[in-house]
Amino acid sequence: MKKLNMIPLKNVRISDPFWDRYLELVKDILIPYQWDILNDRLENVETSHCIKNFKIAAEKETGEFYGAVFQDSDLAKWIEAVSYSLAVHPDEDLENTVDEVIDLIEAAQQEDGYINTYFTIKDKSLRFTNLQEGHELYCAGHFMEAAVAYYRATGKDKFIHIMQRFADLICDEFSPLKNSKGYPGHQEVEIGLFKLYEVTGETRYLEQAKMFLDRRGEQPNYFMEEMKRPDFKRIFDELKDYDVSYSQSHLPIREQKTAEGHAVRAVYMYSAMADIAAAYNDEELLSVCEALWNNIVERRMYISGSIGSSGLLERFTTDYDLPNNCNYSETCASIGLALFGRRMAQIEKNSKYYDVVERALYNTVLSGIAADGKSFFYVNPLEVWPDNCIPRTSKEHVKPTRQPWFGVACCPPNIARTLASLGEYIYFAENNAIWVNLFISSKTKSIIGNQEVSLELKTKFPYEGYIRIELSSEAAVNGKIYLRVPDYVKGCRVSVDGRNIETLKYSGGYCALELEIQNQTIDIYFDLTPRFIRANPLVKEDIGKVAVMKGPLVYCLEEMDNEANLPAYYIDTSSELSEHYDSEMLGGTMVIQCEGRKMIQEGWEAEKLYSEQKPVFNKKVLTLIPYPYWGNRKTGEMLVWMKESI
């Protein structure tokens, strides 16, 4: 199967009214801020010790390891984010810093290629003895991704060679020749090995990635066997009654039909499965990917493109179980879902995947980061009542305010690398075509036929549905432009050089324009009128409720724009949703208002918890803001799914 190509990041320049604020945050705040954190230069932030760990492992300093077993991955994700940034915004100082840190990683690398500061500092003899929890392969995968990103950004291959040495060790260590049946407890190395294979052409890495996937679910279960060994040392208390579905090793991957276990692990694995399916032309594996995708998006995903219904073990639960106020919905899991969806879209050329990728990026990924770039959500609830998000309850994981940094710091650097690589999500390329997946103002170029074709996209999406695309090519060339028409678009008009196209042709949900490209202007008009959304009535938590969306953006009520006790609001879905751009609010945003009423407290006998009193309502205007912007002002209630006056 031939998959669509990604356009190299350096060939995509974004300048977009909705996204620029985030991309500037990455460059100006997130990357330097996270670097300071990795170096423990900030007060009032949880200690990272990440660079220090590397210095100790490299024997440049003395001391003890500090941090989580996967602490190294913070550095990997930071380098990956910096690499994406450098691809677009060259910065000599920053590049020098990375070069130095790569030298440090090399210095911390062991004779045989091994890189992991936790085991190197604590006890080398324990290497690879606790795959269930050890995260060595997870960190390795992130470093491989970082090395590939840095190579693609700068052309420098030193880090690639460092990571090849580690990859070679991994291939040796987990070779069937060594009679190894091991595989990672947290999937990620499969993605890293695949990328390393892509840039080096070394099929050994591809094969090892496939092998890791194929071993999952073999009986007896590797992790259960591992725990029986006398030298097994538990790292995470909460995993002591290990459930193999937590790491998707309950069944061979080809027999998995439902998304189970820890959500981030799951979607990282499915992403790797899609890579392997395409590389091996493996239709069976691809159909497993489709089944898992469908299970998620048809039964186990929030409207915000988030996943993981349970706060305990951050896991999937069961079909249609989507509680709004105690879910996990981890930022990283939505990032993984976007990674999985992008791969499926490349392979299947169907717009439905990007309907979800876009949903995840615009809502949960952005919700994960504060407007100032300095605080973060791991958990992205759809309903928050700060009073009951208290310690030692089943909602203690839900935080009503973003946190400055986390002990387990996976999400912030993951957001950074995702935002920095946003350009990779917008377009795909083929020999004769450019595919437009997302509507983000940007310029790109790609070879069509033997001509370099430039494409410039201009839009105020998602607040306006008008999109202009300007094509230019030195000489005319026959080619196609595929425009994704999102599932939420009710009306779509397309004109080329001012001539309306009467009958649009579609291919897998993309509008296909066959053109003799030279200098064309394509104008696209999407109807992005805000709309009321309901959930499948099997989603018990959302029965009788509606959410409001505009384009891919989910909207929410915040207490400060309304009044306390948001669940007492009933929205009148027979009234119009009105919208206006408020340039003062939240750095400028489209605000939506609607009529409704509120069940009021006044008149209820205060000392009666239960009585026959009838409900009393007051008319109210409800004010909604985009979900990704919630929690940027005063701490208060937030609500996505509102009761509908039926």
Added chain:
Amino acid sequence: MKKLNMIPLKNVRISDPFWDRYLELVKDILIPYQWDILNDRLENVETSHCIKNFKIAAEKETGEFYGAVFQDSDLAKWIEAVSYSLAVHPDEDLENTVDEVIDLIEAAQQEDGYINTYFTIKDKSLRFTNLQEGHELYCAGHFMEAAVAYYRATGKDKFIHIMQRFADLICDEFSPLKNSKGYPGHQEVEIGLFKLYEVTGETRYLEQAKMFLDRRGEQPNYFMEEMKRPDFKRIFDELKDYDVSYSQSHLPIREQKTAEGHAVRAVYMYSAMADIAAAYNDEELLSVCEALWNNIVERRMYISGSIGSSGLLERFTTDYDLPNNCNYSETCASIGLALFGRRMAQIEKNSKYYDVVERALYNTVLSGIAADGKSFFYVNPLEVWPDNCIPRTSKEHVKPTRQPWFGVACCPPNIARTLASLGEYIYFAENNAIWVNLFISSKTKSIIGNQEVSLELKTKFPYEGYIRIELSSEAAVNGKIYLRVPDYVKGCRVSVDGRNIETLKYSGGYCALELEIQNQTIDIYFDLTPRFIRANPLVKEDIGKVAVMKGPLVYCLEEMDNEANLPAYYIDTSSELSEHYDSEMLGGTMVIQCEGRKMIQEGWEAEKLYSEQKPVFNKKVLTLIPYPYWGNRKTGEMLVWMKESI
């Protein structure tokens, strides 16, 4: 302050159409079944080892301790239940069995009076070194209650003497002379010491109970200090980040204004506080009891009279936080609430306390036990969807079916002792009056003036609101009958010997009848028409919902009487609630039906989780059964709070 007396259990004979089935269960099933369990004679039930532990501690057998640190309390509660049963139904064999087990307890008692098999078998040197978790004082309290109950039932005082030896040891050990600042991590001994004081007149026990209460909340916190000791050995992993509010030791008891922490601990403590307040004529302490009571019943109690909103640590959370599908609502906590309420009613002579006692007894206490008496709920949710009550989620504590026996077995024997002592809840006595708190067909007698007055109450309550009371006395005597008029009764008529009383006099919510008692028949007519109940709109979870109650009984929907997806039902509160007695259903029960509609799944595009589709409804008749009877047929959904068509 002069509190009302309880009427000795042996003077209350119950024969009631609603309760008889439960009382028979206790006598015929629960007591023998639990005895078999305590002796490990049953298969397919979690090992108890309770009797075995005593035999080992008594050095009659060898072996290791097995079970929870509070395993002994199962035996104590069993003896207490048996004692209440013997008070009403003398049974020589059973009494012999208890005598033998009392001998065994005596044999397991240490030289100095100490009784606890966990520490006696495991490590005597650890006695009283972990009050936070050790439960020695908790078990002691339950044995004291058992000893008092057995003495009152049989007149035999051997067990009293055994427990006095232990109580004396406790008074010595925790005497201020010994510079002890300790108090129990799980309150209960205060109740036991108070009862022991009542039967022995030994004020030392009263003073020790008061001292234990007064020490709570002293700074530095005893439990935090205890943890710092090098010999401290943690028993429960989940308490390692001990929060002192868990055991209500965050503040001195007189400064506590809200119900905090572990719900069972809380209400056992409040019960003891009420005992002490009355004994010491302590108005200040009584007002604290009132404040805590009000906080619970006005803000933190479920409609079913259950408490403990959080599944984690089985604790109170915050005002109006009453989730229906992930609450703890432990059976034992409702038992404790009833114990607290009964004491407050005795002191304050106000019917509002029994409105809650009755609610707890009729709903949550009964929900805790299956119709066959052989399986039990710890956790009493108000909404159950079996599919999502799965391990490793925040709903794993919620069980959709009752469990045969528990590793932590507090609830089943607690239900047994509560049902066996039901007679203690019905009446109170004064010199010149009998107070009728509950409407349970029964006979009792009490001295009024110098006459023995017999009272027989006949009713089909709660299914019918007609109650007849027949009084008889050899000679006429002036006295009062106080009839509780429940808060839910809209219309109440009372006639004496057929003459309607035009103007009823009330005292603290009790209807006060002044009579020259000789042979009277009092007829009481309560309007018990089923009613729709709403929660205070500050209870977010219940906004837009109604529950159905008849008298004190909460009703619920079960899947098998309706259809799956119960939250999709909307009840039409403008239609009538119709009721009919179904003698086939659930051993005979009043079934309530109502019109409504259901948001249907048919027509919803199955592959769409979210869409603009409008809801479609079908008309339905909803069938409701009493909440205590749920879960006695097929496993399925259950729902108390139904959506209201507004």
